[in-house]
Amino acid sequence: MTQLAEADAPRVDPSATARSCPDHVDVLIVGAGISGIGGAYHLTTQCPGTSFAVLETQDSFGGTWLTHRYPGIRSDSDLYTFGYRFKPWTGKPIATAAEIRDYLGEVIDDNDLDRHIHYRHRIVSADWSSADKRWSILAERTDTGEAVRVTADFLWMCQGYYRHSEGYTPEWEGMAAFKGRIVHPQTWPDDLDTTGKKVVVIGSGATAATLVPAIAPNCEHVTVLQRSPTYFIPGRNKIEIADTLRELGISEDWIHEIVRRKILFDQATFTRRSMTEPEVVKQELLAGVRAHLGPDYDLDPHFMPSYRPWRQRIAFVPDGDLFKGIASGKASVVTDEIVRFTETGIALKSGETVAADIVVTATGFNLNVLGDIAFSIDGRPLDFADTVTYRGMMFTGVPNMVWVFGYFRASWTLRADLVADFVCRLLRHMKQHNCRSVVPALRPEDAGMELLPWMDPENFNPGYLMRGMSLLPKRGAKPEWQHSQDYWTEKDELPKIDLDDPVFVYGR
Incomplete structure (x- = not known):
């Protein structure tokens, strides 16, 4: 008798896999996991009228909770904090993958998000044009091999932090x-x-x-x-x-x-x-x-x-x-x-x-920096290891992009919600001031600031992070140039970010 994983088969809307992706959107969300679905919700409620699409490589939504199908798969965080702040969790605090996907499905259904999601779309490359002030994205339909091209004014990277196609297995003799x-x-x-x-x-x-x-x-x-x-x-x-x-x-x-x-x-x-x-x-x-x-x-x-x-x-x-x-x-x-x-x-x-x-x-993940996508700026290949992170969300020299990277010691979704608030506030600010681009840059007072690895190993040192540290952006010695991993501070600090700080260089 075959032993099946507890997670049930993914729910797939056939029309979503066949639906044509728009040629251009204001915001392109990468990934239909917990961050991407949350981002789509926040866009519809905080930035009404903003056009957006969600591109997802897999056959359905769920991200981690779709990828992993081993027996017993469940959360290791409580769903009262791992769930969204805007949707009450009513079940047991530790939930199965199937229960989490049902919860995410309710968010999609209740907020009419499904029409924005395009499954089986793997992004191959993304190039920023300084002249056009937009991203040009090349994607591939994983079911047909068809090339799909879309432009976007803003990229919201919600693809997570590890490679979904393969886990990390060391090579042992024999x-x-x-x-x-x-x-x-x-x-x-x-x-x-x-x-x-x-x-x-x-x-x-x-x-x-x-x-x-x-x-x-x-x-x-x-x-x-x-x-x-x-x-x-x-x-x-x-x-x-x-x-x-x-x-x-x-x-x-x-x-x-x-x-x-x-x-x-x-x-x-x-x-x-x-x-x-x-x-x-x-x-x-x-x-x-x-x-x-x-x-x-x-x-x-x-x-x-x-x-x-x-x-x-x-x-x-x-x-x-x-x-x-x-x-x-x-x-x-x-x-x-x-x-x-x-x-x-x-x-x-x-x-x-x-x-x-x-x-x-059960030996861990392969770290995936921004979706294994070939990024470029005006045709020049981009190496994120050459950039400095702004609060673990944006990167010096990279315009109109935010990455959701959650917490190690608290639920991922806590930061996904905070980052969503920041993105929506930034988009509204840019619209109000007729800005078409924004890029974080080191200020004169940051000259000579010591640059360090993304995470201090004395703070947190799981194997997947240590193996992939060289791929990640650098952090600076000042609080605004690092991902603090401190939700209890960020919940107060991120909403107060001054969008007119010289950190943000706008293109009007």
Whole structure:
């Protein structure tokens, strides 16, 4: 019997795949994931009358929640903050991919956004013309191979940060000799049956924490093979204050806002404590794991990370399901280094061998900088590594473009909403002052400012980011020239950005 992923088949509007893309739009949104759908909503409500189109490579909307179809796929952020601020979330805080796509589908339907979305359109190149003050985009229909050309006054990049077509799998010696199957969760095959099989999941991040409890009950055994431990936050998949407010008959709009504020307050406190009292927070996190595994389970080395909390993303484990699988004996953890694959498993540095029929490489993403699109300015190829980021949204020397890059320690959508407010305010400002272009530029007072990598590894250092840092724009030493990753500051600062600051060079 084939074991299918929990996510259901994507909803596709046949007319959307055949609908002709307009020749020109005021704004072109790249990607129909959570950022792109949110951007389309904000354009319709904050900038009525603005013409726009959304180009999406995949067959349907959803982005991450369409790409990943492995068993158990779910959010690792609560939906009260991962959901949009304008649409109340009414389900459990940790949701499945199918539930998230249903939520996104409601946003599309309720706001008549579907007519703007063009699926199966992969953007190949984008060239800015200084003379025409617009972008010329070349796209390809993935179903027919047809070339599609469209011009746009403004580009809103909502394509995410990783390559959807393939995940990151290291090359280990002997992989070709392994007689079982090797799969990456990002391209989970529909015909993969793990029933009664010995499965090794390489990696211990949010993907492994999601996948393992979903497949463990029907497998012979699941082994989580990690090079180093990570932190987890086990907890109930419910929020009591939300349930109480519903019992009191409070409206969902109010519940959504109250719960969001409560969660954000708690997250801000937790993040601050992770920096100021990391050892105390570490012990609290370990106590949460120990409560599920029992006092006799030795957390060292499998659950004792060497780094302070929040240097990498922390996965929420709803109802402790990952640890229940370990406690039952259906799953186990091995902390070791891979030497090579054998015909029947994986040989480790310790001399042990882990037997496997199936190996799942939950080893991360390939960083994708602005959609693998060939960008150019007046015909000259653009290397984003040569630019400096303005607040993680815009780039020096690149006109009429904003990129949505979310938060590592808070829900992605929080920043997507903030960036959308900025874009709409910028578009209104340009229209009011009859400006056709805007490009961020270093000011005289920024001369000699030290330029640094996009992210400080001491702040946050996941593997995909470290592998791809050389591809990303630089950050400056001043706050406005970096992506702070601090939602609790940005929620106040971004709405106050002075659009007449010399940072913004307008073309009238």
